[in-house]
Amino acid sequence: MITRFAPTPSGYLHLGNAANAILVSWLAQQHGGTLALRIDDMDATRVRREYVEDVFTLLTWLHVPWQSGPEDVDDFDAGFSMRRRTEYYRAELRAAQARGLEVYACTCSRSQLTSPATGGCPGGCRTAALPYEVGRTALRAHVPRGTLISVDGAVIPVDEVIGDAVLWRRDDLPAYHLASVVEDRDAAVTHVVRGRDLVESTALQLFLAPYLGAEGFVETAFVHHGLVTGNDGAKLSKSQLSTGGRLPRTEQQRDEVLRTAAALGVPHGIASAT
Ligand SMILES: [Zn+2]
Numbered sequence: 001m002i003t004r005f006a007p008t009p010s011g012y013l014h015l016g017n018a019a020n021a022i023l024v025s026w027l028a029q030q031h032g033g034t035l036a037l038r039i040d041d042m043d044a045t046r047v048r049r050e051y052v053e054d055v056f057t058l059l060t061w062l063h064v065p066w067q068s069g070p071e072d073v074d075d076f077d078a079g080f081s082m083r084r085r086t087e088y089y090r091a092e093l094r095a096a097q098a099r100g101l102e103v104y105a106c107t108c109s110r111s112q113l114t115s116p117a118t119g120g121c122p123g124g125c126r127t128a129a130l131p132y133e134v135g136r137t138a139l140r141a142h143v144p145r146g147t148l149i150s151v152d153g154a155v156i157p158v159d160e161v162i163g164d165a166v167l168w169r170r171d172d173l174p175a176y177h178l179a180s181v182v183e184d185r186d187a188a189v190t191h192v193v194r195g196r197d198l199v200e201s202t203a204l205q206l207f208l209a210p211y212l213g214a215e216g217f218v219e220t221a222f223v224h225h226g227l228v229t230g231n232d233g234a235k236l237s238k239s240q241l242s243t244g245g246r247l248p249r250t251e252q253q254r255d256e257v258l259r260t261a262a263a264l265g266v267p268h269g270i271a272s273a274t
Contacts, residue, residue: 001028001031001032001033001034001190001191002033002034002036002187002188002189002190002191003024003027003028003033003034003035003036003189003190003191003192003193004024004035004036004037004038004069004184004187004189004192005020005021005024005025005035005036005037005038005059005064005066006037006038006039006040006180006183007039007040007055008039008040008041008043008047009039009040009041009047009048009051009052009054009055010043010046010047010051011046011051011244012050012051012054012244012245012246012247013051013054013055013058013247014247015228015247015256015257015260016195016227016228016260017058018058018062018247018257018260018261019228019257019260019261019264020193020194020195020261021058021059021062021064022062022064022257022258022261023193023223023225023261023264024191024193025062025064025065026261027191027193027223031191033190033191034067034068035064035065035066035067035068036066036067036068036069036187036189037055037059037066037068037069037070038069038080038082038183038187039052039055039069039070039076039080039081039082040082040176040179040180040183041081041082041083042082042083042173042174042176042179043173044083044173049073052073052076053073054246056072056073057249058247061249061254062254062257068187082179082183083173086172086173086174088182089174089178089179089182090168090174092178092182092212093139093167093168093174093178095212095213096208096211096212099210099211099213100211101141101142101208101211102141102142103139103140103141103142103167103168104125104126104128104129104130104139104140104142104164105125105130105131105132105133105137105138105139105140106121106123106125106126106130106137106138106139106140106164106166107123107125107130107136107137108121108122108123108125120142120163120164121140121163121164125137125140126140126142126164132168134170134171134172135170135171136170137170138166138168138169138170138175139166139167139168140164140165140166140167141164141165141167141208142164143158143159143162143163143164143165143204143207144159145159146159147159147207149203149204149206149207151199151202151203151206151222151224152199152222152224154199156199156200156203158200158203158204158207161200161203162200162201162203162204165177165204167208177201177204177205177208178208178212180205181205181208181209181212181214181217182212182214184214184217184220185209185212185213185214185216185217188216189217189220190216190219190220190221191220191221191222191223192220192221192222192223193222193223193225194222194223194224194225195224195225195226195227196224196225196226196227197227198224199224202222202224205217206218223265225264225265226263226264226265227264228260228264
């Protein structure tokens with residue numbers, strides 16, 4: 001049994017991230033499994049060294065042990081930065097195309113995508129056969145009409161809720177979903193714990209997995225837990241969750257993290273993806 005904590009260091013980790021670290025740690029302990037640490041630093045414009053450092057000090061402060069992945073910031077820089085693997089992800093995307101995934105270049109800006117891109121992007125780029133050009137186009141995966149993926153007992157129409165997802169960004173970097181599935185495949189992750197708001201992302205990743213040679217990913221057990229809410233029960237946005245500063249490393253704060261994790265639901269009942 002292998003699970004992972006996979007934060008994106010584009011800011012200091014917030015209460016939701018900390019609670020997720022506790023949940024994956026509990027899950028690994030219950031199963032006598034392994035917790036892998038993966039730091040997704042692909043987004044070079046937002047990642048900062050102090051945010052990477054924050055991941056290690058947070059886990060240490062929460063007494064969350066991890067058994068694989070970088071030991072500290074220097075170790076991360078030396079051998080675990082995902083940014084150094086851009087060409088590897090590019091080759092993975094080509095391999096996915098060779099396995100039959102239809103990918104097309106798209107010039108549409110994010111602001112044009114006001115609703116899920118059922119049937120393709122709004123500009124009709126799919127049939128235009130545009131070349132990929134850094135700074136001008138992104139690469140999208142075509143999600144055929146009627147693509148239904150079952151997650152946690154729910155059937156998700158991926159073409160309707162996600163549409164043709166970007167797999168390669170216009171700044172010549174892999175998009176999150178591509179890198180995430182490849183990393184989970186390579187680490188042989190068996191259990192993924194994430195918020196309920198990512199169920200649709202999970203469905204897209206399950207759609208992509210066979211093309212990425214990640215047949216094992218289809219067998220992954222997913223736990224989609226509740227979301228961190230405010231006193232009024234409303235979901236907190238990322239900006240509300242984060243004060244912009246580092247979570248205070250106090251006993252009181254640690255208690256709040258543990259309470260939050262418990263409230264999200266201890267992942268006993270593991271739902272299978274299929
Ligand atoms: Zn387009």
